[in-house]
Amino acid sequence: MASLDDLKKRISSVKSTQKITKAMKMVAAAKLKRAQDSAEKGRPYSQKMNNVILNLSSGISDKSNAPKLLSGTGNEQIHLCVVMTSDRGLCGGFNANIIKKAKSHFLKLKEEGKELKIITVGSKGNDQLKRLYGDKIIENISFKNSKNANYFDAEKVGKIIIEKFEKEEFDICTIFYNQFKNVITQIPQAQQIIPLNTENNDENSSDESYEFEPDEDEILNNLLPKNISTQIFKAMLENSASEQGARMSAMDNATRNAGEMVDKLTIEYNRSRQAAITKELIEIISGAESL
Amino acid sequence: MSEEFKIEIVNPDKSFLSKDDVIEVVVPAFEGDMGILKDHISIISFLKPGIISIQTKSGEEKYYVEDGIVEFKNNNLSVLTSYILNLKDIEKNNLQDLIKVAEEEASKKDLNDQSKYLADQKVETLKSLN
Numbered sequence: 001m002a003s004l005d006d007l008k009k010r011i012s013s014v015k016s017t018q019k020i021t022k023a024m025k026m027v028a029a030a031k032l033k034r035a036q037d038s039a040e041k042g043r044p045y046s047q048k049m050n051n052v053i054l055n056l057s058s059g060i061s062d063k064s065n066a067p068k069l070l071s072g073t074g075n076e077q078i079h080l081c082v083v084m085t086s087d088r089g090l091c092g093g094f095n096a097n098i099i100k101k102a103k104s105h106f107l108k109l110k111e112e113g114k115e116l117k118i119i120t121v122g123s124k125g126n127d128q129l130k131r132l133y134g135d136k137i138i139e140n141i142s143f144k145n146s147k148n149a150n151y152f153d154a155e156k157v158g159k160i161i162i163e164k165f166e167k168e169e170f171d172i173c174t175i176f177y178n179q180f181k182n183v184i185t186q187i188p189q190a191q192q193i194i195p196l197n198t199e200n201n202d203e204n205s206s207d208e209s210y211e212f213e214p215d216e217d218e219i220l221n222n223l224l225p226k227n228i229s230t231q232i233f234k235a236m237l238e239n240s241a242s243e244q245g246a247r248m249s250a251m252d253n254a255t256r257n258a259g260e261m262v263d264k265l266t267i268e269y270n271r272s273r274q275a276a277i278t279k280e281l282i283e284i285i286s287g288a289e290s291l
Numbered sequence: 292m293s294e295e296f297k298i299e300i301v302n303p304d305k306s307f308l309s310k311d312d313v314i315e316v317v318v319p320a321f322e323g324d325m326g327i328l329k330d331h332i333s334i335i336s337f338l339k340p341g342i343i344s345i346q347t348k349s350g351e352e353k354y355y356v357e358d359g360i361v362e363f364k365n366n367n368l369s370v371l372t373s374y375i376l377n378l379k380d381i382e383k384n385n386l387q388d389l390i391k392v393a394e395e396e397a398s399k400k401d402l403n404d405q406s407k408y409l410a411d412q413k414v415e416t417l418k419s420l421n
Contacts, residue, residue, distance in 0.1 A: 038304060038305070041304060041305035041306060042303055042304060042305070044299075044301050044306050045301045045302065045303050045371060046303075048301060048362070048369050048371055049360075049371055051362075052335060052360055052362050052369075052371070055335065055362075056335060151303045151304070151373060154303075209333070210333045210334060210335050210364075211332050211333065211334040211335075212334070212335055212336070213320060213321070213322055213325075213334060213335075213336040214321060214322055214336075219335060219336070219337055219360075222337050223337065223360060226360075226373075230303065233303050
């Protein structure tokens with residue numbers, strides 16, 4: 001059995017850990033509120049953008065002439081996966097979930113014999129993927145210095161992706177991120193952004209004909225790159241809300257576990273203190289008796 | 292019959308502005324300024340840097356935008372833009388900074404015609420505010 005001193009030390013160390021996790025939880029809760037707000041406020045923009053593009057693409061008469069960002073390169077050989085994770089750890093299963101989703105996607109691609117390229121956004125994803133897929137990672141972007149997700153960062157990522165697309169370095173681009181549902185649930189998502197998936201959304205694309213100024217092609221050429229940045233920005237917002245949510249619940253659990261541990265250790269400490277007293281008493285009594 | 296329609300301006304961070312008593316909106320469309328009244332035909336267009344002016348019953352408001360897309364449908368006007376400022380909020384020194392940035396951008400060598408045009412527009416619009 002550990003000595004009284006050791007137990008005392010352990011109790012105080014667990015207690016100070018508990019203080020840290022508690023503080024982290026508070027910080028995450030405060031940040032979560034803000035991140036959640038901006039994630040919700042950011043949704044209309046990306047939704048509207050999507051609607052406009054859907055309307056545009058349904059208005060295009062000559063599909064074969066459509067911009068490549070919309071129709072694809074015609075090949076499906078090289079896949080680019082953009083894995084978006086956080087820059088900081090201690091947020092429960094947040095990063096692990098994205099990585100898991102991404103890895104299963106990678107395996108599927110491998111089975112189908114496709115070529116894989118990876119861009120990681122956020123250092124945690126890079127850390128976890130570089131061991132297995134180090135040779136596949138072509139770019140690692142990290143926004144450690146930006147406090148909140150902002151549109152300029154998203155635009156940077158968007159530009160990199162478009163540049164690579166124009167150089168024909170890949171055919172299909174998918175982004176991986178966590179969608180924020182609520183504090184305990186974040187759903188890892190795989191969303192294809194190039195070529196754009198225009199089929200699954202019929203309710204918004206009405207048959208009504210639009211007037212376009214300038215013509216459809218030019219608007220689309222202008223719009224599609226923007227849409228990529230927008231989608232990435234949306235993913236970043238969702239991700240940051242999810243990250244804070246995941247961290248909050250992870251730290252809440254940690255605080256609770258630490259509390260339980262302190263209780264257990266305190267009981268053990270009291271028991272061994274009692275045992276030591278009893279032992280001493282027995283020694284004194286039996287010493288007195290033997291006289 | 293009322294002659295009013297709805298406008299909504301969103302930027303990536305939030306819904307910037309929403310009004311439902313709009314009489315006329317003039318947007319700086321790519322091919323020239325475009326006025327929109329109620330029952331305009333459905334239209335999609337994109338914006339160059341310029342001034343959006345919104346005429347409501349209670350008065351006129353002006354905003355500076357750098358880019359964006361407008362969609363008008365069923366008397367709903369949506370404007371998506373990544374950079375928008377209320378003209379009232381632009382301070383003098385702030386404006387100088389914006390002009391400086393815009394001029395730097397316009398004087399870059401490696402621009403294609405379209406971005407050169409857009410950058411020049413930006414400088415021009417900002418200077419006209421001065």
